[in-house]
Amino acid sequence: MATEHVGELLSGYLDGELTQQQRQRVTLHCSGCEQCRDDLAELRALRERISGAPLSELGEDQWRENMNDTTVQLSRGIGWLLFIAGLLVAGFYALYHLMIDSSMSFIEKFIIFGVYGGLAVLLFSVLRQRLIERKTDKYKDVEI
Amino acid sequence: MKTQDMREQLAQMGNGAHALATQILGNSEEAADAVQEAIAKVLGRPGSYDPKKGSLAPWFMRLVRNHCIDLLRRRRAEPLEADALPATGPGPEASAEAAQRDEAIRSALAALSPDRREIIVLRDYMDLSYAEIASVLDLAPGTVMSRLHRARMDLKETLTRYE
Numbered sequence: 001m002a003t004e005h006v007g008e009l010l011s012g013y014l015d016g017e018l019t020q021q022q023r024q025r026v027t028l029h030c031s032g033c034e035q036c037r038d039d040l041a042e043l044r045a046l047r048e049r050i051s052g053a054p055l056s057e058l059g060e061d062q063w064r065e066n067m068n069d070t071t072v073q074l075s076r077g078i079g080w081l082l083f084i085a086g087l088l089v090a091g092f093y094a095l096y097h098l099m100i101d102s103s104m105s106f107i108e109k110f111i112i113f114g115v116y117g118g119l120a121v122l123l124f125s126v127l128r129q130r131l132i133e134r135k136t137d138k139y140k141d142v143e144i
Numbered sequence: 145m146k147t148q149d150m151r152e153q154l155a156q157m158g159n160g161a162h163a164l165a166t167q168i169l170g171n172s173e174e175a176a177d178a179v180q181e182a183i184a185k186v187l188g189r190p191g192s193y194d195p196k197k198g199s200l201a202p203w204f205m206r207l208v209r210n211h212c213i214d215l216l217r218r219r220r221a222e223p224l225e226a227d228a229l230p231a232t233g234p235g236p237e238a239s240a241e242a243a244q245r246d247e248a249i250r251s252a253l254a255a256l257s258p259d260r261r262e263i264i265v266l267r268d269y270m271d272l273s274y275a276e277i278a279s280v281l282d283l284a285p286g287t288v289m290s291r292l293h294r295a296r297m298d299l300k301e302t303l304t305r306y307e
């Protein structure tokens with residue numbers, strides 16, 4: 001052959017990534033070079049085999065289902081956040097009214113404060129636990 | 145981009161991403177976890193994707209790839225070579241001959257170096273353009289064709305050993 005083999009241009013040709021000039025060069029060369037013609041045919045067959053090969057055995061539906069799980073987790077997180085915010089506001093509001101209420105004795109106030117204060121502490125410890133679990137969240141290391 | 149559209153696109157890309165992650169990590173289950181983690185991260189912060197900077201596929205593939213490389217680094221182990229890639233079973237309808245051909249392709253792919261496997265999966269399995277592949281792999285756009293061609297010739301040669 002007078003001209004050099006077209007080499008990597010065969011891949012570009014196959015993928016439709018060549019300029020018009022490069023395409024013409026490939027067509028012209030291949031019309032007179034059996035080796036490049038064979039290479040091109042083999043590369044084309046190889047490409048088709050890979051695109052049809054089961055390189056992943058998982059189905060689209062699996063990804064959809066997993067995504068739904070993720071959404072549930074996310075909305076649960078938002079739910080907790082709203083719940084805590086509401087509870088804090090209600091707690092301070094109640095505490096304020098308890099303090100300014102003059103119809104109750106100190107003992108009565110203390111008992112009420114003890115019951116609700118105890119509940120608040122319990123809730124706080126549960127939340128703290130959840131927060132620790134969140135810190136070990138396996139998704140946190142994925143860099144975007 | 146609407147979250148619903150994004151979810152649908154991610155679902156469609158799941159298998160491609162899984163194939164890529166499998167090629168990098170050398171393990172189908174770990175790869176599925178890695179893709180799942182990447183998807184969860186994207187859905188947790190959908191605003192991190194900027195449609196003005198290109199389509200979702202290369203952006204997401206890059207994210208998946210970087211995450212896989214991170215996992216490898218943390219594992220402090222080399223990607224498993226050669227026969228370490230698991231046989232992902234063919235469907236029951238696949239004939240024995242087709243199954244054998246698929247098996248040969250998988251074995252040949254597994255015998256290539258990781259960077260050659262990657263570029264082949266991105267182009268021939270995922271159908272990304274050269275420009276997109278360059279952005280996923282952090283390559284100069286002009287080098288994609290030659291790398292891909294070398295990888296393909298390598299695969300073609302390697303495949304003869306498995307058939």
Ligand SMILES: [Zn+2]
Binds near residue numbers: 033034035036037
């Ligand atoms: Zn030639």
